[in-house]
Amino acid sequence: MQSFTVHTGIVASLPRDNVDTDQIIPKQFLKRIERTGYGNVLFFDWRYDKEGRPDATFPLNAPQYRGATILLAGKNFGCGSSREHAVWALRDYGFRAIIAPSFADIFANNCVKNGVLTVALRPSEIAQLLARDAAGLYRLKIDLEQRQVSWNGGFQAHFDIDPFSRSLLLEGLDEIGTTLKREAEIEKYEQRRQAGL
C-alpha cells in the first residue's frame, strides 16, 4: 500500500452533504473484477450528461480543478454501500486525501486500506476553505505526521485521526502481513474457541 506522510496538492470542492457511494461509483461499474481502472467513471452519473459528455454544471468538471489531488466535501461523505470501488475510483482519479466535516464508517475504513487519507475538520474550518475556493485555485499541504492542514497564507488546522489508521498510512503497511505475525495468538484463541471457553 502507498504510504501517506506529507502531501501538497490542488483542492477541488464538492460542497454537498451525504454524498453516498452509489454517487461516487454507480453499480454498473461494480461488475469488474480488478482493483484499478475506475478513475474515468468516478461520479459517473453526476459527471457526464446523457450523451456521455462532461456536464459543465458538475463542480469537478471545472477547469480550475484539473489535477486536483485533495477533495473538499460535505458532511457524512461516503455513506451507504460498503463498495470499496468508491475509494478505488477516487484514488484512480488522483485523490490522495478527502477533507470533510465527517465521514461514513465503512468508507473511512476503506480509505485507510488504500492509502487515501480522510481528514475531518470543524465546520468553521471547512467554511474558511470554501471561502478560499471562491477566490480561485489553491493548494493545501496535509502533514499526517503533524496532523495538520495548512496553506502558505496562514490557514492552519489540526485534525484528529485514530493512532492505528495513522500508523498504517504513515508506514503503508501490509495489514494482513501484520496480523499474520500474531499467528500464535490466533491459534491459541482458536483452541479456546473450540473448547467453548
Place this chain on the structure above:
Amino acid sequence: MKHMTARTLFDKIWDRHVVCTGPEGSSILYIDLHLVHEVTSPQAFEGLRQANRKVRRTDLTFATLDHNIPTTGDRRLLEDALARTQVEALRKNCRDFGVPLFDLDAPEQGIVHVIGPELGLTQPGATIVCGDSHTSTHGAFGALAFGIGTSEVEHVLATQCLVQKKPKSMLVRFSGLMGAGVTAKDLILALIAQIGIDGATGHVIEYAGEAIRALSMEARMTVCNMSIEGGARAGMIAPDQTTFDYLKGRRFAPQGYAWEKAQQQWSTLKSDAGAKFDSTVEINAAQIAPFVTWGTNPGMAAPVTGEVPDPDQGANASERNGMARALEYMGLSAHTRIEDISVDRVFIGSCTNARLEDIRSAARVVKGYRISNSVQGMIVPGSQQVKREAEKEGLHRIFTDAGFEWRESGCSMCLGMNADRLKPGERCASTSNRNFEGRQGVGGRTHLVSPAMAAAAAVAGRFVDVRKWHYKD
C-alpha cells in the same frame, strides 16, 4: 473471568472475540462467520493468490450469488457478459480455495442476509462480517454483524480476524406497541428520520423496548438491516425465546445436547442492568404511522398522513440545498400530500423485506384485488426457500392473479445490478433500503415503504394509508 462493571450486550460479544490487542490501541477481533458474494470478493481472492495465501477457515466461510444475477428465465445462461465473468470468478475462487458455494441452482441460494439466518448460520453472540453494508441484518439474533470493504474481506479470508477500533454504543428504546398496519420498516424509518442518516455514525446500536420484544425474528431483521442507513456500524437485539424458537432445528444450528448448552449460554447475552451506553434515543412506537420516503436518502421520510416538506424549513443552508436537490431529482414539489403521489412501479424484495412474513403481509393486502393498470409490480423473494414456502401457501397465485410478476430470488431492483431497473423518471414504491439517486436505475425515483404499504400502492396506483385498507380475506 469476573467482570465487576455492568456491560452492554455489545461489550460482552466484543470482549469474547478479542484475540489480543492490536497495534496502536486497536483490537484483533476473531470472526465466527464470513459470508461472501460475487461483487465484493473477486479482488480479495486475487489478493490472496498474489501473496500466496490461503483461506484460513473454509468451515466458517460461505458464499452465494445474489447481487448481479437475473431473476427471470433460465438463470444459468447469464446473458450479461460482465456479470457472468464475476459469477464464474466466484465459482473458480470457491473451488480453488475450498469455500462452500450456494450456486444459482442450489436450493439454498438467495440474498446473503436472508440465507444466513434461514440456514441457522447466524447465531447469537457470534461475530459476522460480509462485504456488504447490510450485514447489520444478522444483529437481530444478538450477533455483532457489520459490513466491510474488499480489503477487509481479504483480511478475514487470510486471518479469520479483523483489526478494529471499538465503536461507541447507542441504546434505541422503542416503548409502547405499534398500531395495526404499522411494521418494523416504519419503526426504523421513523428512527432514521429522527436521528438523521449519520445520527449513529461510529456507534453500534442496541434496539430494546416493548415494541422490539414483540417483533418476530423477520421483523427484527428488518430493523437491524437498516441500522447502516442511520450510519451505525451495526445494530443488535438481545436474543430471547423468539430467537431460540426461530433457530431451533435449522440446518447449521446446534442440535441435541449442544443446542441445550448453546441456548443456556445465549440466554446470558443481554445488557446488564446499569450498563452504560454512549448515547440513548427513546421513541414511542405507539405514535408511529406508516412511513414513506420523499427524498434521496432514507432519512428524508414522512408519515403517510403527512406531506412533502418545504426546503425553506431546512435547519441550515446545506440542509436546504440538499432538500431542494432531492425534490428536483424526485420531481416533487413542497407541500404535496404523500397520498397524492402516484407510482409507476412496485418492487417487493431485498434483504430488508423479502422474507416469508413480508411476502405474506403484501399478499394479504393484494388478495382479491388487481394492481392498477398504470403500475408494473414485481415480487422478488429473498431466497429459494422463501419462494418455495410462499408457493406452498399459494401466495404466488395471489400475486400473479393480481397482475404482479413472481420472480426468482436475488438482490434484483434493490440496487439494479441486473436487468431489473427503473427507467429514467419512473417512480417506484420499494420495500428496499436505499432511495439514493439512480439506485434502482439512472433517473429512477424510489420511495421506501413497508411491504404492506407497497402492495397497497400497487393496487391504488398511489400511496395510501394501509391502516385503512379494506382486506378481502
